[in-house]
Amino acid sequence: METTTAAIGIKKDNRKAVVEMLKQLLADEYVMYTKYRNAHWNVEGIDFHSKHVFFEEEYGKLENTIDEVAERIRMLGFYSPGSMQQFIELSELKENGPDTNDSASFMKVLLEDHETVIKFIRENIGDNAEAHNDEGTADFITGIMQMHEQMAWMLRSSLKTFK
Template identity: 45%
Template sequence: MAVSIGIPKKEREQIAKHLSKLLADTYSLYLKTHSFHWNITGPQFNSLHTMFETQYNELWLAADEVAERIRTLDVFAPGSYSQFGKLTSIKEESGVPDWKVMVNQLVEGHEIAAHTARQTIKAASTAGDEGSADLVTGRLKEHEKTAWMLRSLLK
């Protein structure tokens, strides 16, 4: 059955490309945050271990929301490490840095995701896709807030 939600196929595909990049950023940030949760050490251990757990759980749920929005637009969502690696701008961390470097990397990751979200909102708004714009506006606010909270730890 053809999709008839008021957004032409070409525009749905364009929005889905932006959403796929946001999904890749979200999933990459999820993996990094979860790894840091497992491997945090030092005097900030308890507070950061708990904070990172809250953050990776939020990112996990967000990834599902973004992927389901892509499917709502009748486009297949990326779902492999290689696809995410090509789409994301978030740098992978294969080592175990100290807690300050972890926090800095997470701030940077959330800021990158915020930039991706802004571009996605523009594309969705231009196409009249209020549903995607609304979803991504919530994601933007969450990435900005999380970056602020993490940045505050470093002052």
């Protein structure tokens, strides 16, 4: 749903297409944020303290990103989704968790989510800039992709010790 006409040099149809992509990204970010919270609250094992702190730091990054994506949707003249039902319907991520509460199990699930989001963003960067004339959103999501690449690298590197 459009809020106002945003006179920013991007046609309404293009803004709408970009917003549809951003809505899925927002939902994916929120689902992943919730999964990090779950890991933070429920992780167990010899590395409990370090991973409890790690998961908290990581969900903090996602919390900021969630706000930025929602505000980007508003900047483009549309309303942001904001309910759990909307997020579940829009997200490509599963609401799954690991079978056990050890850090490696949580990290494997979260790594898969980061990789899914990275691929989704990479597939949409070009369309935002070229097809929809929105270089601003292309640049914006490139930064988000880089954050997810770093978060995935941290998980991947941590999981190597568990092999």
